Amino acid sequence: MKIVMQLMNGFFDKGHSLFMDNFYNSFLFSSKLLRRLTYTTGTLRNNRKHNPKPINSAQLSVGETVANYAESVMIGKWKDKRTVTYISTRFDNEMVTYRNKRKQQKIIPKPLMQYNAHMKGVDRLDQMMSYQM
Incomplete structure (x- = not known):
């Protein structure tokens, strides 16, 4: 949390959106950033301390979501091949049509579509750096 707050210094209170993976995200952190007019969207670990119990315990079928x-x-939580838990202070749990890399259409929660669109480059960079080590 401290590192993200330092990196974001100078960008608060301007309505920016921050996309984060599950390492940094939590309910309390998203609330703190929202108070500084900074929106968050990203994946969330299932075992985070302040996750709502109805989300953690929800048993979903493929394509189902709960928020x-x-x-x-x-x-929110959504099930595709695996279950994904996610958080957003910018987007509602609206289902949208998404075209994946193989040009197949899927219906997914809007926060996950936005997260995937904004994190693509980061994932590629991580992948390239892992080959160089």
Whole structure:
């Protein structure tokens, strides 16, 4: 949290959106950033301390989603091949049509579509750096 806050210094209170993976995201951190008018979207670890119990315990079938809203923070869970837990202070849990790399259409939660669109380059950079080590 401290590192992200230092990196974001100078960008707060301007309405920017921050896309983060599950290493940094949490309900409390997203709430803190929202108070500084900084929106967050990303994946979330299932075992985070303040995740809503109905989300953690939800048993979903493929294509199903469930969401919980508190203090303008949305935490959702969606099942595709695997279950994905996600968080957003910018997007609702609206389902949207998404075209994957193989040009196949899927219906997924909007926060995940936005997260995938904004994190593509980061994932590629991580992949390239792992080959160089």
